[in-house]
Amino acid sequence: MSAAATAQGPAQSRRGTTFTAATLLLPILLINAIGFMLPVANLAVISVSEIRSSGAMTGGWSIAKWTTVATDPFYWELLANTVRTSLIVTILTLVVSYPIALCLHRMNGAWKSILLVLVISPLLLSSVVRTYGWIAILSDRGLVNSALAALGAQEPFRLMFNLTGVMIGLTEILMPYMILALLAGFGRLDPRVEEAAATLGAPPYRVFWRVVLPLSLPGVALGSLLTFVLAISSFITPKLLGGGRVFLLATEVYDQAIVTLDWPLAATLSIIVLVVFGLALAVYTRILRQIG
Amino acid sequence: MDERPISRILIWLASASFLFLLAPVLIVIPLSFSGDVFMSFPPSSWSLRWYASIGQHPKMIDAFFFSLKLAGAVTVVNLLIAVPAAYALVRLAPPGAATLMSVLTAPLLLPTIVLALAMLIVAARAGLLATPQGLFLAHLVVTLPYALRIISTALATVPIAVEEAAATLGATPLTVFRRVTLPLIIPGLVAAGALSFLVSFDEVVLSLFMSGPRLSTLPVEMYHHVESRADPLVAAISVLLVLFTLFIVIVVDRSLGLARTFVK
């Protein structure tokens, strides 16, 4: 065999490997292209498509939906409402999740595993089921109002069909994601660092403020990003607990797409959701860089 | 690690949060035994009537069996597609493997509502709305990234030397995969399969956009029921679903545990 022919061997085998890899990847790439890339790209096209009053597309182009969204104060209000609600939900989720995550981080053995399973288990249930559970708690004849009535309240508190109910439900639904992200962030929290701070004379609350909290910030940032993104795009809970009285971007996308059948408008709104998502990602990256 | 006392305040705070987290799931259980016509808590009387009434909702039952078939098919096809793909990305490492990985897991990152609308529009044009094929494709798109990630991680933990050892002993690449690699990634396959099944079975946003009066999944039927009527029927179904989910989790845990001792 000549040296030249031998030298070709590995080059050929690398090309062969790449070919095999391409073959093995073909099905997943096809599904990604047809089921993901194409539909998402199509969204941008639809948002600038012209439609007749009947809802049928003419095949022409129009920026009417973008003009509508930009000029109608309803949509500005919708955007502000969505971002505000998502931010509040994110903060609430962080506040109720942090103690669980810290507790889990400090626990050992069987109890830790059991509680971890309990934290993850709600994720295995449809959000419909969990929202339904909240209806049973928050409705006029639900757990809270029955308890208040038993204590002598005359009128039931309106805990549902308003933003309060939506925020309570969303907070609970998004907790597992936040807890898992926080736990991942606690990974770099070495107990010896806390002990070192304690031996240097810091009382527990100062150890928390000066050591534990700063070290857990990357986890806080990640969990907040995740929660915020899930909050802006969630609509099952806002729909069911809002009872048609709470308007958010995601519920509007659903209504326009399924009820009004105004796809260009739905597409335009969903692209706005994407833009908010992109901004959140940018803010997160910046914060992460600052933390360090 | 030595025992470290957890402060009392933290335990109280965490317990309260835990109660909050589990409350909606826990309340469904007593509610399902309600004897009332409408939803109220606590119920004024107890009965099994809502469990019995599931039988009078053929749409729910049809939707359950469709969801079951859908999740089963999605799981099987998912593994058949994800295993070769993960193998190609991890073991054959073609140029741009890292980029491909992020492209292929991107559907996980995208807000579901955006993806759902995008799919609705394309599926409507292709005549796939409210068809098993349309729902199947939609579920495949969102479950594949999970499976790909889990199986890739599992593959990455199999030492290459073990595969090389098999090759030097005379095993062809296909035999190496069948006799060495595959048995060693079984825990990953079980986890990927279980997750795909549960994600598909519980998926509601995509299904809501992609289904119609002719065909819908159980979560979608439940959503419509909760939206239109406030009765304890969904509580009874939910309890059965919790038991069903628990069953799957236990089966998975068992087989994973078995696989673990098997590997050791």
Add this chain to the structure above:
Amino acid sequence: MPAEDHVSPVTKQNADETAATDRFLSLQALTKRYGDTAAVDAVDLDVRKGEFLAMLGPSGCGKTTTLRMIAGLVPTTAGQIVVAGRDLTNVPPYQRDMGLVFQSYALFPHMSVAANVAFGLEMRGMAKADIRARVAEALQLVRLTGYEDRRPGQLSGGQQQRVALARALVIRPLILLLDEPLSNLDAKLREEMRNEIRDIQRRLGTTALFVTHDQDEALTMADRVVVMNKGRIEQTGTPEDLYERPRTAFVAAFVGRTNRFPGTGAGEVVHVGGVTMRCARPVSGPVEVMIRPHRIHLDGAGERRADDNHAAGTIIRTTYAGNVVQYDVQAGDAVFNVEQSTDATGALVSVGTAVTLSWSVANTLVFEAAP
């Protein structure tokens, strides 16, 4: 395991057979390039049948890459691998009949010990009964009879090592390849396994190629040692050749401990920091001088040994290490490290003592200084 497959008595042979025996494994200009860097650079090497050859070198010298190319796990960039007259360069690993023992052992964790050892035979389509007999034989060879049903995870490091050895040997490989097989064992077990591997290899007459970065391992186990550096072979020879007659400064420094001095050659003599010494061959210009610490004699000031090189100096540090004492001796600008065996009656020479160092011309190794 019967040995007749492996050893052919070296009596009357025609030229072809001699070639096949002396050049049982032949690497010809074997090269592996990753981008612009050559991990293995045009290596030529012949290995005799039944020989135990060690490849020694620092990490990254290309020894493991060479071994993996022989096993077929790394594609070659250029050159050829010929075994028993057959060009294996482009043969896939599963058709090469090489027995490879990995540094990590690479046992199949999901199979029993017996199944691990049987795997290679199964791949060869051997009958079940024959497999069982061969597996039993191989396990007996590595003293693991009775461990058939254990899983690798239930074995100690040394036992896993022996399973890996049995698994590689049971297929009666053309060549047994060992990639740092002892590096994961503790010191005592390592010594034991050295002897065991050597004994088994001798008994079976298997040709073996052993990769290691540990010079002790290479010197004590191998018939011949190949020292590699930066993808090239520095020297091939018996352990004694390498130690006593190193051909390059790298080999002299890598194999065994040595004093290293920069010097200037002037014909028959070399100047090292104010000390002048004779050397075996004429040299000129910048050179590197090496003298093994235990080849230097330490005597009282003024006591000279005939014909030797000498240096007068003062002891600046004494290190007691049980079987030996090491002295650092300042002589001129140079610090000599001198090693002496201890004995129960001998006293240590204390710091500050004036001494005379002497060493023979033959032990004064001189090399061209690296450019």
